[in-house]
Structure formats: structure tokens, C-alpha cells
Amino acid sequence: MSGSPMNMIEKYLERVRVYLPIDSEDALTEIRTHLIEEAETLGQGEITHGSVMLAIERFGNPKEAANAYAGIGKRVGPLPAEYVQPAIRIVLLLVALGAAFIMGSYVVGISIFDVVGITNFPFNIPVMVALSLLYAAIIIAGLSAIEKRNAPPSEKTVLESFLGLGSDVFKPKGRWDAAAEVVLGVVFAMVLLLSPIRILFREDFLLFMNVIAVLLLMDASKGLLFFIAGENNLNLLFEAVLGGIWVVLCMFLINIQWPLEQVYAFDGAEWVLIRLADFPFEIVELFGRFEVLALLWAIGVFIVVVTNMWSILVSSMKIAMYLKEDKGLWWQGRWGRGRHRFPFLHRDSDQNQAHSDDGTTYSDGHKESDNIDET
Amino acid sequence: MEKSRKNVLEEIERWSKEIKRGAASLAIVAILDEQTAYGYEIVKTLGERASFLQLEQGTVYPLLRRLEKRKLLESEWNYDDPTKPKKYYKLTADGKMALQMMTETWSVLSDELKRLIEGDDSQ
Numbered sequence: 115m116s117g118s119p120m121n122m123i124e125k126y127l128e129r130v131r132v133y134l135p136i137d138s139e140d141a142l143t144e145i146r147t148h149l150i151e152e153a154e155t156l157g158q159g160e161i162t163h164g165s166v167m168l169a170i171e172r173f174g175n176p177k178e179a180a181n182a183y184a185g186i187g188k189r190v191g192p193l194p195a196e197y198v199q200p201a202i203r204i205v206l207l208l209v210a211l212g213a214a215f216i217m218g219s220y221v222v223g224i225s226i227f228d229v230v231g232i233t234n235f236p237f238n239i240p241v242m243v244a245l246s247l248l249y250a251a252i253i254i255a256g257l258s259a260i261e262k263r264n265a266p267p268s269e270k271t272v273l274e275s276f277l278g279l280g281s282d283v284f285k286p287k288g289r290w291d292a293a294a295e296v297v298l299g300v301v302f303a304m305v306l307l308l309s310p311i312r313i314l315f316r317e318d319f320l321l322f323m324n325v326i327a328v329l330l331l332m333d334a335s336k337g338l339l340f341f342i343a344g345e346n347n348l349n350l351l352f353e354a355v356l357g358g359i360w361v362v363l364c365m366f367l368i369n370i371q372w373p374l375e376q377v378y379a380f381d382g383a384e385w386v387l388i389r390l391a392d393f394p395f396e397i398v399e400l401f402g403r404f405e406v407l408a409l410l411w412a413i414g415v416f417i418v419v420v421t422n423m424w425s426i427l428v429s430s431m432k433i434a435m436y437l438k439e440d441k442g443l444w445w446q447g448r449w450g451r452g453r454h455r456f457p458f459l460h461r462d463s464d465q466n467q468a469h470s471d472d473g474t475t476y477s478d479g480h481k482e483s484d485n486i487d488e489t
Numbered sequence: 490m491e492k493s494r495k496n497v498l499e500e501i502e503r504w505s506k507e508i509k510r511g512a513a514s515l516a517i518v519a520i521l522d523e524q525t526a527y528g529y530e531i532v533k534t535l536g537e538r539a540s541f542l543q544l545e546q547g548t549v550y551p552l553l554r555r556l557e558k559r560k561l562l563e564s565e566w567n568y569d570d571p572t573k574p575k576k577y578y579k580l581t582a583d584g585k586m587a588l589q590m591m592t593e594t595w596s597v598l599s600d601e602l603k604r605l606i607e608g609d610d611s612q
Contacts, residue, residue, distance in 0.1 A: 140576065144528050144550055147573045151529045152546070174547035182551040448566075448574070 119166040123149045126170045129270050132278040133180035135199050136206070137435040139286060139448065141183050149173060200277035206431065207280040214423035218416045221364050283428055286345035289449040295337025303330035313387070319373035325363060332356055344447030347433050351443075354429040357422035364419045372407040509542050513552055515595060516542060518580065518588045521562065527575035528553060553578055561587050 117125075126149070127142050134141060149169045150161065157165030173179060181196055270278065305311055306327040312320060336356055339349045376387045390407075516539045520531055532549050535542060556562045561584035567575045580588065 141550070141554070143574050144576050147527075147575055148529045148532065148546065148550070150573055172546050174545055179547040182548055183554060446568075 119153065119161045119163050120150075122163065122166045122170070123153070125269060126173075126176060128278060128281075129176035129274055130180045131281050132200055132270070132274045133177050133196060134184055136203055136281075136284045136431070137439065138183065139284070143448070145173070145179070197277065203280055203284075204277075207283060210424065210427040210431075213427060214420045217361065217423045218420040221361065221419045222368055222412045222416045284432065285450040286448050287340050287450055289341055289344070292337045292340035292449070296334045296341060299330045299332075299334025299337060303327040303334070306330070314376050314378075315373045316371075316375045319370065322363070322367060322370070322373075329356070329360060329363065332359075340449075343444070344449045345432070346443070346445050346447040347436050347441065348444045349447070350429040350433050350436075354426045354433070357426040357429070360422040361419050361426075364415045364422075368412065368415045372411045374407075509544070512539075512595075513542055513544055513548075514556065515588075515591045517549070517552060517556065518561065518584060518591065521578055521580045522585065522588055525577045525579040527567070527577050529575075531578070556584070560584075 123146060127146055130145060131138065131142060149166070152169035152172065153161045153165040155165075156168050177196055180199075184199055306323050312323060315323060333356060336349065336352050339352060343349060374390065376389050378385045379388045380386075513535075516535060517531060520526060520534050520538075526534065528550055531553065532544075532546050535544055535549065553562065553564075557564055557578070560581055562578045563581050564576050564578045567577055569575075
């Protein structure tokens, strides 16, 4: 199902995006505006499913439209030329993912030289991801070759769904995502500075709590910059540097023990503080004498390092991309379009369509076959 | 006979594509010499005033991008309507010079071909 007319445009753009280089947000924005205006013209001022479908068909096959933009390029080994861009993107992302995991592992104390083969956690994660993707590519490409059915212009093929992996990574940060960073950064920083919270932690961790609170406030400032000015090199640089500071902080954090010393508990009349060390013996036993807590602490640090390394690498790639376009440090950048993190909250757009065996009929009378040949 | 006609039509189609490819750049530069415009405006103007080009809509944007890369055009985003950001293109000084030279070349080419086709070899 294609959803609302605007959703059909977005889905078509996703198909175009699959075949474009990573630095193609401008091209996609330009095409989006074109499709909206063409659909409005065809629908006499109104965007309908029919007018969007016609606008998309007039614009052409997504792969050809993308290749016209990007240039077909050269064939690389056995890879057909039109699949070079998606392959480059997937390889870049795998390398970045691998680098982030290796750095995370290094910080938590697992050296790459200690690893015989690639069986040790967490090094096996990027390798497993890469192998899974490879198997998936072989299986999906095989299925796609067998499958003769073409998708309508607004629906990705199975192969495109695979080739499009990771294309979301290079979209600019959404404005409301940036706003959420501001709110969460300030709230968490404030929480860390509250006395009733601080007394829960070991005294030698309080200095780190202050540093974490400052970094959270800097995260909030970064969110504010993205909220105001969208994505530009200064904001990306700020994000990369901040990510670096988090990674350095994690190198200290990994050397201290689990910092939470006490927790609040309700004794039936009031909230009281209970020291973890004073927990009944069975519970302590259950936790494996704090070994599990130490492991949890290491996993937490690992996650912070991996996410920040990822942020550093993606920001660096974007900065290089913008520098290549002769953009300076600061400009009024764009925001990504809101991501539907909770798809079940966005079903209302599908209410104006009905599906039957021979296709989907929309409220404006436009009928879309499930088996339209690509134009 | 049918096969021969098909071959001719295919050849005409190829030749026509090549002619249009060169003419499209000139048409776009000429439109932008009159006023700055964004992609959709250029597509519409081409459709109205240069219908002989019969350009597929999707081919105009890559052409604009290439002309911009070659510094014949420069662009600026307009976000007045945030739902439809528009990339406005205008001719650069190099673009104006290129337009002048392209026009002269086109004119010479057109005149000479016309004379050649009509069999006038007085010059």
C-alpha cells in the first residue's frame, strides 16, 4: 500500500535515493518540490493519488532518474554500474560500524590483538553483520532475479530495500529530533545535579557526574544549534568534537567501578535509602556478587563509545561531503524530514484507500494496480 | 520494407536525441538569461516555449546540476515555503559568455546546414 499522496512521493524518493551518492539531499529536495508542484498542477491545485502517480510516471523510472543525476559511472568488477553507488554506501557504513565497535571494544579493555580469529565478543558483531548482509544480498538478489513482478513506481522492490540499507544515516537531523536533544540534555543534566540523586552514587564518582552534566548541557546546546540552523559544518564539527569528548570520558569511566551505591526503596511508610551492599544475601548472590553490575557498567560504557564513534564518523563524512561542495563553516542548513518512529501512530493516512485483489483504489477514484510495470 | 522503415525511425530517434541534448543546454541558459528560475519553472517554460525538445522532466534537473558544476549557473535555496524549498538558478558571468558563444555557434550551424540542405553553395 502506498499511503497518502505525500507518502507516495516519499516512497518514490526513497527509490531514487537508493541509486544516488550519499551527498544527494539537495537533488532529492529539488525532485520532491518538482513532484509536489507537478501533482498540484495536474490535480488543479489539489494533490491526489492520481495526480501524484502521474507526476511520478512523468518524472521517470527512479533508477534512470538517479543515474541521470549521478552519472552511470563505471562498472566495478562484476557489479553493474548502476549498483556502484549503493554498494559504496553500504561498504562505507560497514567500515564505520566496524570502526565504532572496535573503538568501543578497545575502550572496555578488549584489545584486537587478544583476539584469535574473530570469535570473541564484540568483534564478531560487525563481522556477523557483514556476513549476514552478504548472505541477505545473495538470497535477495536471487529472489529478485526469479521474481518477475515489478513494483509500482512508488514502491521499493525487494532488492532496493536491501540496497537502500543505511541511506537514512546521511539524512540531515530532523528539527524535532534536535528539539528532543535540547530537552533531554537539559533534563538529564538537571537530574544529575539534584542532591537526592547525587547521594545515590559513590563520592569519587561525583566529579564525573559534574562532567557528565556539563557534557549533557553541551549536547543540549548542540541540539539547539541544529534546531536553529539545521545541518551545517559548524554544527557537525561540534557534534564530532563532543562525540570525541564523550569517548575520552568513557576511557576514564571504564576504570572506575559500578558507581551506584544506594537505591531508594519504599518500606511501606516512606522512601528510604538502601545500600546495595546491604541487600539480603540471596539478592547479592543473584547478582553474582556485583559481577553482573560490573558487566552492565562495561556494556553501558561500550554503548556510549560506539554511538559517539558512529556520530564522529558520520559527521566527518558529512563535513567532507559539504567541503567538497565548496560550502564553508556556517550556513542556514536544512532539517531532515520527521522520521516515523512509531508507525502505528501514522495509520490514518491509509484510511482513504481500499485494497482489492486487483489493486488499491483511493478515495479520489485513482486505482493503482499491484503489478504495474515500471515505465 | 517494414524493417527498413524501422531502421530509419531508430536512426532518426538517435539523431534527434543527440540534437536535443545539445539544444537543451542552450534553451536552459537562454531561459535563465531572461530571469532567475527554479527547476519546476524551467521545466514548465521548456514545455511551453521549446516543446520541440520534448525533454523528459527528469532529465532537466541533471542538466541544471551539470551546468552549475561547470560554473555556468549558480543557485540559491529559497525556503519561503518550507514544504517546497526551491533552488533558484541564475546565469553566472561565464554562463552569459557561454550563452553568447552558443547562440553564435547555433546560428552559424543553422545557416550553414540550411544552405547545405537547400543546395546553395554560392559561398
